[in-house]
Amino acid sequence: MAAGVAAWLPFARAAAIGWMPVANCPMPLAPADKSKRQDELIVLNVSGRRFETWRTTLERYPDTLLGSTEKEFFFNEDTKEYFFDRDPEVFRCVLNFYRTGKLHYPRYECISAYDDELAFYGILPEIIGDCCYEEYKDRKRENAERLQDDLDSENNQESMPSLSFRQTMWRAFENPHTSTMALVFYYVTGFFIAVSVITNVVETVPCGTVPGSKELPCGERYSVAFFCLDTACVMIFTVEYLLRLFAAPSRYRFIRSVMSIIDVVAIMPYYIGLVMTNNEDVSGAFVTLRVFRVFRIFKFSRHSQGLRILGYTLKSCASELGFLLFSLTMAIIIFATVMFYAEKGSSASKFTSIPASFWYTIVTMTTLGYGDMVPKTIAGKIFGSICSLSGVLVIALPVPVIVSNFSRIYHQNQRADKRRAQKKARLARIRVAKTGSSNAYLHSKRNGLLNEALELMGTPEEEHAGKTTSLIESQHHHLLHCLEKTTNHEFIDEQMYEQNCMESSMQNYPSTRSPSLSSHQGLTTTCCSRRSKKTTHLPNSNLPATRLRSMQELSTIHIQGSEQPSLTTSRSSLNLKADDGLRPNCKTSQITTAIISIPTPPALTPEGESRPPPTSPGPNTNIPAIASNVVKVSAL
Amino acid sequence: MRGQGRKESLSDSRDLDGSYDQLTDSVEDEFELATVCHRPEGLEQLQEQTKFTRKELQVLYRGFKNECPSGIVNEENFKQIYSQFFPQGDSSTYATFLFNAFDTNHDGSVDFEDFVAGLSVILRGSIDDRLNWAFNLYDLNKDGCITKEEMLDIMKSIYDMMGKYTYPALREEAPREHVESFFQKMDRNKDGVVTIEEFIESCQKDENIMRSMQLFDNVI
Numbered sequence: 001m002a003a004g005v006a007a008w009l010p011f012a013r014a015a016a017i018g019w020m021p022v023a024n025c026p027m028p029l030a031p032a033d034k035s036k037r038q039d040e041l042i043v044l045n046v047s048g049r050r051f052e053t054w055r056t057t058l059e060r061y062p063d064t065l066l067g068s069t070e071k072e073f074f075f076n077e078d079t080k081e082y083f084f085d086r087d088p089e090v091f092r093c094v095l096n097f098y099r100t101g102k103l104h105y106p107r108y109e110c111i112s113a114y115d116d117e118l119a120f121y122g123i124l125p126e127i128i129g130d131c132c133y134e135e136y137k138d139r140k141r142e143n144a145e146r147l148q149d150d151l152d153s154e155n156n157q158e159s160m161p162s163l164s165f166r167q168t169m170w171r172a173f174e175n176p177h178t179s180t181m182a183l184v185f186y187y188v189t190g191f192f193i194a195v196s197v198i199t200n201v202v203e204t205v206p207c208g209t210v211p212g213s214k215e216l217p218c219g220e221r222y223s224v225a226f227f228c229l230d231t232a233c234v235m236i237f238t239v240e241y242l243l244r245l246f247a248a249p250s251r252y253r254f255i256r257s258v259m260s261i262i263d264v265v266a267i268m269p270y271y272i273g274l275v276m277t278n279n280e281d282v283s284g285a286f287v288t289l290r291v292f293r294v295f296r297i298f299k300f301s302r303h304s305q306g307l308r309i310l311g312y313t314l315k316s317c318a319s320e321l322g323f324l325l326f327s328l329t330m331a332i333i334i335f336a337t338v339m340f341y342a343e344k345g346s347s348a349s350k351f352t353s354i355p356a357s358f359w360y361t362i363v364t365m366t367t368l369g370y371g372d373m374v375p376k377t378i379a380g381k382i383f384g385s386i387c388s389l390s391g392v393l394v395i396a397l398p399v400p401v402i403v404s405n406f407s408r409i410y411h412q413n414q415r416a417d418k419r420r421a422q423k424k425a426r427l428a429r430i431r432v433a434k435t436g437s438s439n440a441y442l443h444s445k446r447n448g449l450l451n452e453a454l455e456l457m458g459t460p461e462e463e464h465a466g467k468t469t470s471l472i473e474s475q476h477h478h479l480l481h482c483l484e485k486t487t488n489h490e491f492i493d494e495q496m497y498e499q500n501c502m503e504s505s506m507q508n509y510p511s512t513r514s515p516s517l518s519s520h521q522g523l524t525t526t527c528c529s530r531r532s533k534k535t536t537h538l539p540n541s542n543l544p545a546t547r548l549r550s551m552q553e554l555s556t557i558h559i560q561g562s563e564q565p566s567l568t569t570s571r572s573s574l575n576l577k578a579d580d581g582l583r584p585n586c587k588t589s590q591i592t593t594a595i596i597s598i599p600t601p602p603a604l605t606p607e608g609e610s611r612p613p614p615t616s617p618g619p620n621t622n623i624p625a626i627a628s629n630v631v632k633v634s635a636l
Numbered sequence: 637m638r639g640q641g642r643k644e645s646l647s648d649s650r651d652l653d654g655s656y657d658q659l660t661d662s663v664e665d666e667f668e669l670a671t672v673c674h675r676p677e678g679l680e681q682l683q684e685q686t687k688f689t690r691k692e693l694q695v696l697y698r699g700f701k702n703e704c705p706s707g708i709v710n711e712e713n714f715k716q717i718y719s720q721f722f723p724q725g726d727s728s729t730y731a732t733f734l735f736n737a738f739d740t741n742h743d744g745s746v747d748f749e750d751f752v753a754g755l756s757v758i759l760r761g762s763i764d765d766r767l768n769w770a771f772n773l774y775d776l777n778k779d780g781c782i783t784k785e786e787m788l789d790i791m792k793s794i795y796d797m798m799g800k801y802t803y804p805a806l807r808e809e810a811p812r813e814h815v816e817s818f819f820q821k822m823d824r825n826k827d828g829v830v831t832i833e834e835f836i837e838s839c840q841k842d843e844n845i846m847r848s849m850q851l852f853d854n855v856i
Binding site: 017437 | 691696698699700718721722723733751755758759770773790791798799802804810814817818822839847849851852854
């Protein structure tokens with residue numbers, strides 16, 4: 001519940017008048033408003049600037065500095081005001097947060113100063129409103145990056161003994177500037193890649209004639225030398241690959257990465273060649289494999305950042321390129337068909353079939369115009385010229401669009417990712433806030449039960465859960481409690497609901513189990529039956545089975561009262577207390593009676609009903625030694 | 637009622653300037669022209685009309701104005717404020733019924749006088765007044781009697797506020813059954829509708845209801 005609407009709580013409670021005549025059960029008691037103080041103005045002096053506000057405004061958020069008693073530390077007796085030696089500008093935002101429930105981040109403020117102030121006043125930055133949250137996160141990230149850079153550059157100077165050998169190796173591979181060894185390695189591999197590529201190229205150059213035979217390419221003339229060079233390169237690449245594989249933090253991911261595939265493809269032909277013999281039929285295939293050696297050139301992309309970016313943008317523009325290809329194909333097919341039929345008549349025409357015309361169309365559309373195929377008929381020439389004109393359009397137009405698409409898409413991707421990430425976080429925050437408020441209610445009910453349990457034991461030494469709920473919270477919870485009473489249903493959280501659904505579908509009511517259950521359990525449940533004479537300011541907590549289950553295992557089973565209509569199951573629970581004299585005015589009375597489980601005599605009367613017994617009693621929880629004066633029966 | 641409604645229309649000043657460009661500023665103006673600022677009557681008058689003390693009225697007005705700076709609440713706003721108290725369920729239908737109950741002159745908005753008048757009955761009125769107000773809430777078409785359909789609508793809206801995650805799980809027939817039991821209790825002459833006399837009489841006989849009515853004494 002946003003604090004801003006806390007002022008409307010009296011209205012919401014008044015609106016509950018609509019539930020009263022419909023409810024079948026009596027309503028829980030309202031929390032008493034002990035402090036009927038008149039609302040007073042308090043003065044906050046922040047470095048000389050005086051702010052004044054109502055006390056209740058500050059008390060809306062009891063877990064911050066200003067809302068709690070912590071501010072008493074800053075109270076100045078002489079001037080009867082609270083003095084804070086902090087920045088008044090940021091305090092303005094902080095105070096506005098109390099007033100409106102929304103925390104804003106002023107753009108002119110330094111992010112770290114702002115964070116410091118928020119930490120001082122005990123406010124979590126996560127509650128910054130949507131309007132300012134993105135800005136805040138951006139600035140925070142920039143700041144963090146800056147700090148990280150500083151830290152990294154520091155680290156680069158000092159040695160890092162904590163990294164293992166494997167991790168140092170990986171760092172050396174990824175970032176050659178970390179050490180001289182890495183740099184040497186980087187240059188050596190680069191050199192050998194270049195050597196290997198040049199070797200592949202030079203291999204095929206005709207090298208001058210050997211007397212008595214025709215011109216040979218260098219590769220065959222100096223085959224031994226080339227073979228040695230090749231071997232050396234492949235050995236270096238293999239060693240490099242194995243070292244990377246060893247150093248990789250996640251080997252599986254490394255093997256799947258593009259670079260490693262390129263590495264493997266680059267060196268495989270050599271090994272395959274070694275293995276294969278000089279078989280005639282196989283060597284043809286082997287020669288083809290040699291083509292893959294040219295992929296070694298892609299290994300340069302580890303050395304060049306630009307190549308990597310290009311690869312990435314191509315990948316991200318794949319759909320645009322795909323569309324270009326598609327439209328080109330359409331145009332080619334259309335024109336090829338037209339040209340074929342146009343040139344069908346002429347003799348000795350090169351346009352022997354439509355696929356043969358593809359070549360002409362492509363050459364014309366890309367304005368290459370080799371001239372090996374030319375139309376001879378008039379119709380052919382007309383369509384040929386249309387083809388070349390449209391070629392210019394079809395190809396020249398999309399290319400700049402694609403180029404600009406590249407940059408646009410690239411930037412947009414980055415921005416969209418950022419927005420998506422923040423949107424998820426924002427939605428998560430909203431959800432958390434909502435569940436937080438409903439969880440607060442469930443939590444306080446549980447606490448109420450715990451309190452009861454402890455009192456039953458007679459040793460209320462531990463003050464529970466520390467958190468005393470504020471008056472507003474307790475009133476809100478009372479309101480929700482009234483709603484539960486009106487409808488005879490209870491709020492539970494999602495997991496409980498799932499559990500219940502599962503269990504109700506199992507429909508397990510073995511009456512034979514119960515005795516065993518009760519005998520197994522040394523620790524029985526407490527039924528907060530006795531709503532003792534104390535008046536807590538928490539609403540009467542029912543003993544919902546679910547709650548119990550979460551606290552401890554449940555071994556009560558309930559008897560369904562005979563007059564129970566198939567209606568809503570009601571919670572008889574605390575209403576059955578004799579002390580208060582309240583009688584359940586509920587039509588359905590579910591009585592839980594008890595069995596003696598441990599040799600202490602029974603105390604109680606029945607409390608909340610429960611669902612079918614849990615199929616597996618949970619582990620004994622740490623509800624300490626609850627007096628085993630609880631009696632349950634099983635019957636159905 | 638001397639409450640003034642002052643329309644801040646910018647169009648007047650715009651025409652004088654001649655700076656109003658039809659082409660560009662079109663949609664934005666719609667929003668600005670619709671801003672209405674409403675001020676309630678003076679504190680003394682409200683004190684006479686309602687049973688609240690001066691301080692209570694001040695506190696109420698401050699809270700009211702905080703959420704509705706324009707001085708009036710429309711239905712959307714109302715629903716949104718009310719939904720903040722019930723995070724788990726859907727309170728919009730019940731909020732609509734409440735809105736109609738508060739909006740006594742049926743002009744589509746609740747201003748501070750309406751708000752405080754309603755609250756005064758609920759929180760400071762006699763038990764009979766409160767019961768009357770509740771009857772008015774249930775009687776959706778304000779014809780003086782509650783039919784089963786009206787009650788069913790109300791009941792469904794209340795159950796909607798519980799949301800999905802309840803124990804025991806909400807069944808479809810639960811509201812209808814609840815309505816049946818309500819009618820059994822309230823409808824004396826079994827004619828299928830509950831009139832105001834039947835309602836008040838039955839409520840007065842039911843001690844639970846009487847006791848719960850007293851809960852409202854110290855809400856503020």
